[in-house]
Each structure stands twice: as structure tokens, then as C-alpha cells.
Amino acid sequence: MSMPGKNSFSPPMLSFASLNAAPHEFYRELRPEFPFVQREDGAFLVLRANDVQALVSDPRTRQVETELARARGISGGPVMELISNSLLFSNGDTHRRRRQPLSRCFAFRMMDGLRPNVRSLAEELVTLKLCDGEMKLRDDYAAAIPAITIAGILGIPRCDVPLFTQLAYRVSKILTTSWTRDDLPDIEAAINELSSYISSIIDDRRKRPRPDFLSDYVANIDETAEMSALEAVMQIVSVVLGGTDTTRAAIVVMIGLLVDRQGSSWSSLRNQPQMVAAAVSESLRFEPSVASIPRLAIQDIHLDGYVIPRGSPVLLSTMSALRDPDVYVEPDNFNLMRPMGKWHPVFGGGEHRCLGEALARIEMEEALAALLNSRLDLDLGDQQLRVHGHAGIRQVDELLIRWR
Numbered sequence: 001m002s003m004p005g006k007n008s009f010s011p012p013m014l015s016f017a018s019l020n021a022a023p024h025e026f027y028r029e030l031r032p033e034f035p036f037v038q039r040e041d042g043a044f045l046v047l048r049a050n051d052v053q054a055l056v057s058d059p060r061t062r063q064v065e066t067e068l069a070r071a072r073g074i075s076g077g078p079v080m081e082l083i084s085n086s087l088l089f090s091n092g093d094t095h096r097r098r099r100q101p102l103s104r105c106f107a108f109r110m111m112d113g114l115r116p117n118v119r120s121l122a123e124e125l126v127t128l129k130l131c132d133g134e135m136k137l138r139d140d141y142a143a144a145i146p147a148i149t150i151a152g153i154l155g156i157p158r159c160d161v162p163l164f165t166q167l168a169y170r171v172s173k174i175l176t177t178s179w180t181r182d183d184l185p186d187i188e189a190a191i192n193e194l195s196s197y198i199s200s201i202i203d204d205r206r207k208r209p210r211p212d213f214l215s216d217y218v219a220n221i222d223e224t225a226e227m228s229a230l231e232a233v234m235q236i237v238s239v240v241l242g243g244t245d246t247t248r249a250a251i252v253v254m255i256g257l258l259v260d261r262q263g264s265s266w267s268s269l270r271n272q273p274q275m276v277a278a279a280v281s282e283s284l285r286f287e288p289s290v291a292s293i294p295r296l297a298i299q300d301i302h303l304d305g306y307v308i309p310r311g312s313p314v315l316l317s318t319m320s321a322l323r324d325p326d327v328y329v330e331p332d333n334f335n336l337m338r339p340m341g342k343w344h345p346v347f348g349g350g351e352h353r354c355l356g357e358a359l360a361r362i363e364m365e366e367a368l369a370a371l372l373n374s375r376l377d378l379d380l381g382d383q384q385l386r387v388h389g390h391a392g393i394r395q396v397d398e399l400l401i402r403w404r
Contacts, residue, residue: 064313
């Protein structure tokens with residue numbers, strides 16, 4: 001790959017296609033020479049772990065609101081309605097106002113109380129497939145655990161899970177790097193359908209409250225009158241998006257990585273179940289399902305002699321940072337014994353740290369534990385784990401796992 005020298009006026013500018021083709025290879029080659037690269041849409045990808053960690057809560061940046069969407073030619077419609085009204089893309093008082101009604105429900109202590117339910121669900125899903133001798137890892141297992149769990153939290157009927165998850169997967173494509181203009185009509189239709197579905201459930205809880213999260217949520221927003229009807233719907237849409245697609249991919253990645261290493265990692269985990277949490281952390285580091293954290297530079301930012309200009313969209317590449325050899329020893333090796341801090345960088349930082357972090361960890365741990373406890377000899381055959389995307393939410397291909 002041809003790159004400009006250190007004394008050039010700007011870092012490399014790369015296309016979506018080239019970045020998506022082999023992101024780890026690009027980051028490995030570019031990171032020692034350049035603190036960031038520029039993408040064809042003008043966004044800057046920050047590559048080094050120390051810079052990523054510092055900028056996630058740097059006052060010279062703020063959360064991206066509508067800037068990335070506008071850079072890709074979106075100026076209105078359902079996508080802009082979602083982005084403009086979601087806590088995911090807001091700052092300051094607006095973000096706190098939108099996040100507050102959700103925060104108590106997703107607190108670590110509250111989520112830990114759900115662990116037995118998640119464990120039972122994972123064990124149930126494994127048992128259902130035992131006689132088949134095989135299972136679609138993504139669609140039969142990894143998709144069901146977060147979807148059914150978030151449905152239970154929100155009080156959504158389990159029979160509706162296939163409907164709202166299918167819509168969520170279509171909507172979440174806008175948060176990836178794999179969509180094109182041709183995808184927009186389907187994404188917009190899915191946003192409209194999912195928003196209408198959530199709106200109908202909110203209306204039902206307003207008329208017929210029950211002892212569940214959504215009833216409390218409706219009562220809170222009605223009492224405080226701090227959110228519009230559209231905002232109230234879009235926060236729940238955001239919860240559904242955050243609680244389904246990213247964890248689905250993370251579970252597939254984790255189990256795919258471990259089963260591919262049956263000779264070492266899998267047997268180690270069977271004999272040391274206390275290391276399940278370490279396996280979750282290492283899989284999130286090695287192949288994260290969320291590859292970057294979006295920010296906007298509100299001042300010029302100088303990094304190693306280069307400048308990210310004020311007003312530029314910035315993508316803090318956790319995917320690159322989590323394999324930075326300046327922070328991680330032998331970063332391209334999958335190592336269950338690797339020490340990781342309490343706060344995993346993949347979940348972001350500051351006031352925008354992932355609301356569902358505790359839940360995602362629990363779902364990944366219990367998904368792994370259920371398969372380990374089954375004592376099945378899992379096999380991927382000649383399949384390979386395939387994860388797509390260099391920023392935002394990444395997509396993962398199906399994996400068929402078999403056992404004897």
C-alpha cells in the first residue's frame with residue numbers, strides 16, 4: 001500500500017471499500033506512522049489507543065449529532081428523525097434528559113438480577129437444539145438471547161420478538177459502514193414500522209399500565225413532560241437497537257473465536273469456568289462488534305504533528321486501539337490470560353458510555369457458559385468467522401456449529 005510520508009500535509013485518505021476489505025491490516029500498517037486517517041466522506045479515524053482513550057471524553061469533542069448522516073447525503077426523512085431525537089446522538093442537557101428515564105433500569109445492580117433469567121434462556125436454547133446435532137449460531141442462538149431478554153425488560157410479548165428484531169436489524173444498518181443509497185428506502189421503511197410498533201405499545205401502557213419497565217417509563221415521561229412524543233418513542237427504539245444487533249454479533253464472534261481454538265481456549269474454559277468473564281473481555285478486544293465511537297471536533301485537535309480541523313466528524317477506532325502494541329502485548333494473539341481493566345474501552349466513556357454494558361456482559365457470559373456446561377464437542381468444520389465493517393456496528397456472517 002502506498003502512503004504519503006510523515007512530512008506530508010495530510011494523512012492518507014481511504015475509501016469505504018478499502019477500509020472494509022481488510023481493516024485490521026490497514027490499521028496495523030498505518031497506526032505506527034499516522035495518528036489518524038481520513039475517510040472519503042471526510043470523517044477522521046483516530047487509530048492509537050492513548051489518543052482514543054483521551055478523546056472519548058475530551059472537551060474539544062462532542063457526540064456527533066447529524067453531521068455524519070449529512071456527510072453521506074441524508075438531510076431529512078425517518079433516518080434524520082431517529083438521529084435527531086435519540087439519546088445516542090445528543091449532547092449535554094438534551095442527552096441527560098433523554099437518558100435519565102432509562103438509566104435506573106439498566107444499572108449494574110438491576111441487570112445482575114436478570115442473570116438467572118438469561119442463564120435459563122441460554123440453557124433452554126441449547127436444549128432445544130441438542131437432538132439436531134447442529135445449530136445456526138447467529139440466528140438460532142446469538143440473536144435470540146439479547147432479543148428475548150430486551151423484550152422481557154421492556155414488557156414486549158415474546159411472540160413479537162421476531163417482528164421487532166427483524167425491524168431492528170434493518171434499522172441498525174444505518175449505524176454501520178456497509179449501507180448504500182440503495183439501502184435507504186428499506187432502512188426508512190423499517191424505522192417507520194419499528195417506531196409505529198413502539199408507539200402502539202407506549203399508548204397501550206398509558207391506557208393499561210402494568211408492573212413493567214415501559215409502564216414506569218411512560219409514567220415518568222408524562223409526569224416530567226420533558227420529552228416530546230417522538231422523543232419518547234425514539235429512546236425505546238434506541239434501546240431496542242442497542243440491545244439486539246451489537247450483542248448478537250458479539251456472541252457469534254466470541255464463540256466463533258473460541259471454538260476455532262478448541263485445542264487451547266475452549267478446554268481451558270471448560271476446566272476453569274471462572275475465566276468466562278475473561279473470555280468475554282478478550283473477544284471484545286480482539287474482534288469488537290462496535291468498531292468505533294463517533295465524536296465531533298469542536299476545536300482543532302493536534303495529534304503527532306497532524307491536525308483534525310474544527311467541525312470534522314471523528315471516529316475513535318476502538319478496533320484499531322484495542323490492537324495497539326503500545327498498550328497490548330502481542331495484540332494480534334487471542335489470549336485468555338490477558339489482563340484487562342475494569343472498564344473495557346469498547347463500551348466508550350464519559351456520559352455516553354454504553355447504557356447496556358452490564359446487560360451485554362451478562363448475556364455474553366451466560367451464552368458462553370451454557371455451551372460450555374453442555375459438554376458438547378463443537379465443530380465449525382471448514383467455516384471461518386467473518387466479521388464485516390471498519391467503523392460503527394459491524395456485521396457477522398452466519399456460522400453453523402455441529403457437535404457429536
